[in-house]
Amino acid sequence: xxxxxxxxxxxxxxxxxxxxxxxxxxxxxxxxxxxxxxxxxxxxxxxxxxxxxxxxxxxxxxxxxxxxxxxxxxxxxxxxxxxxxxxxxxxxxxxxxxxxxxxxxxxxxxxxxxxxxxxxxxxxxxxxxxxxxxxxxxxxxxxxxxxxxxxxxxxxxxxxxxxxxxxxxxxxxxxxxxxxxxxxxxxxxxxxxxxxxxxxxxxxxxxxxxxxxxxxxxxxxxxxxxxxxxxxxxxxxxxxxxxxxxxxxxxxxxxxxxxxxxxxxxxxxxxxxxxxxxxxxxxxxxxxxxxxxxxxxxxxxxxxxxxxxxxxxxxxxxxxxxxxxxxxxxxxxxxxxxxxxxxxxxxxxxxxxx
Ligand code: PHE
Numbered sequence: 001x002x003x004x005x006x007x008x009x010x011x012x013x014x015x016x017x018x019x020x021x022x023x024x025x026x027x028x029x030x031x032x033x034x035x036x037x038x039x040x041x042x043x044x045x046x047x048x049x050x051x052x053x054x055x056x057x058x059x060x061x062x063x064x065x066x067x068x069x070x071x072x073x074x075x076x077x078x079x080x081x082x083x084x085x086x087x088x089x090x091x092x093x094x095x096x097x098x099x100x101x102x103x104x105x106x107x108x109x110x111x112x113x114x115x116x117x118x119x120x121x122x123x124x125x126x127x128x129x130x131x132x133x134x135x136x137x138x139x140x141x142x143x144x145x146x147x148x149x150x151x152x153x154x155x156x157x158x159x160x161x162x163x164x165x166x167x168x169x170x171x172x173x174x175x176x177x178x179x180x181x182x183x184x185x186x187x188x189x190x191x192x193x194x195x196x197x198x199x200x201x202x203x204x205x206x207x208x209x210x211x212x213x214x215x216x217x218x219x220x221x222x223x224x225x226x227x228x229x230x231x232x233x234x235x236x237x238x239x240x241x242x243x244x245x246x247x248x249x250x251x252x253x254x255x256x257x258x259x260x261x262x263x264x265x266x267x268x269x270x271x272x273x274x275x276x277x278x279x280x281x282x283x284x285x286x287x288x289x290x291x292x293x294x295x296x297x298x299x300x301x302x303x304x305x306x307x308x309x310x311x312x313x314x315x316x317x318x319x320x321x322x323x324x325x326x327x328x329x330x331x332x333x334x335x336x337x338x339x340x341x342x343x344x345x346x347x348x349x350x351x352x353x354x
Contacts, residue, residue: 004062010040011066018073023085027077034070041067108344112213112332115320116195119215122239123193126232128217131192133176135199139166141175145182146256147295154255159201161210169199173216174256177292177311181220181300188307189221195316206328213316220292220302220309226259229289229310237265237286240319244271248283257290257311268322277322284322287314 014034021027034040044063051059109117120130133141139150148155158171176194184190194216202208219228230249237245245268249261264285267278274280289312294304317329324343326332331339 007044007062007066010034010044011069014040014066014070015073018070018077021077021081024078024081027074027081031074035067035074041070106344108340110332110340111320111324111326111343112316114343115316115323116213116215118240119236119314119316119319120193120195122236123217126191126235128191128193128219131176131180131194132196133170133173133179133194135170135197136163137168137170137175139168141178142168142170142172145178145296145299146174147293147299148255152255154253161199161201170196171200172198172313173214174311174313176216177218178296178300180218181297181302184300184302186301186303188302188309189219190309191219191221193217204330206330209317209329209333211333212329215314215316217289217312217314218292218309219311220297220307222306222308224291224308224310226291226310229291229312232310233263233287233289233312237263240286240323241265241268249289252288252290254288254290256293256296258293260288260290263287263289263312286319286322287312289313 014030017030017033018027021030032039036042041063044066045060048056048059124130142160143152143155144150160171161169163169173194173196176196177192180190180192180194196214197211198214199211202210204210217232219232230247234247237247246266248264248266250264252260252262254260262285264283266272267275267282267284269275269277270282272282274282278284289310292309292311297304297307297309317332320326320332321329
């Protein structure tokens with residue numbers, strides 16, 4: 001029977017074509033060619049109308065069997081092709097775990113940040129709070145509230161950048177003590193440290209910068225004595241420069257403290273014998289301090305008969321220069337990575353590198 005032969009040929013050709021299809025696209029083409037609306041298998045159905053009635057069901061069933069066989073073959077081939085495609089993709093995307101990784105460029109904390117954090121850690125451990133203020137400050141808090149009225153000659157010690165007559169870039173972190181005292185409504189205890197940037201009109205050189213950092217310390221309570229200040233600063237000196245350091249207080253002058261002192265630490269390099277770091281004196285000046293002037297307490301609303309306190313101000317720039325043997329303060333502010341990279345991995349908190 002012609003139709004049966006044709007059917008057999010179509011089936012064989014279709015199964016062969018399915019096996020030959022190398023990808024999903026080729027397989028789809030085979031599917032359309034044989035099973036599509038105008039496909040060869042569909043074409044076989046057209047012969048139905050020429051068949052005698054009694055042969056029609058058997059013929060139809062055979063065509064369906066052919067269709068099903070081809071469909072099944074396509075499905076099997078599809079699975080095989082998918083698997084092959086996946087395997088190929090996996091092979092291409094495989095990771096060679098033996099290849100060296102791509103290094104991530106790690107940053108490191110700036111030496112000034114390190115020094116400030118080290119000092120903060122010490123004082124947080126002593127129960128101090130960290131308070132920050134404003135870099136753009138009112139003349140009142142920067143000077144007047146610190147016992148430096150408008151025409152006071154000591155204002156010359158801190159020449160500044162004025163924005164208006166009454167607003168300036170703060171010249172020190174002491175306005176934070178004035179503001180904090182004012183906020184406490186005459187009630188102690190106050191125990192704060194205030195880190196931050198300060199500004200002075202200065203020509204920049206190896207030891208001067210128009211912008212630098214300070215950390216202010218302030219303690220106000222009943223019965224605070226000079227010996228409390230000394231003990232605190234001794235602890236600070238030992239923590240920064242080594243357990244066998246000593247401190248020395250020299251009389252000095254600040255309008256906001258009375259008495260006032262300059263504080264020296266025994267040289268960590270020569271242990272007091274005299275060297276280039278301590279300029280042959282055996283001592284290095286590290287900060288200014290004193291007992292809070294009664295005028296400062298009174299102006300902020302504290303009863304100076306009941307309360308007393310001490311304050312100190314230090315420069316992390318200078319401390320970092322000493323600790324790390326840095327010769328020029330400008331290195332801190334020019335952001336040369338060759339300089340900054342040297343501080344990667346310097347984790348020695350409290351030890352000197354000299
Ligand atoms: N504010 C002073 C300065 O910048 C330092 C200081 C602070 C001195 C607190 C005494 C007490 O020079």
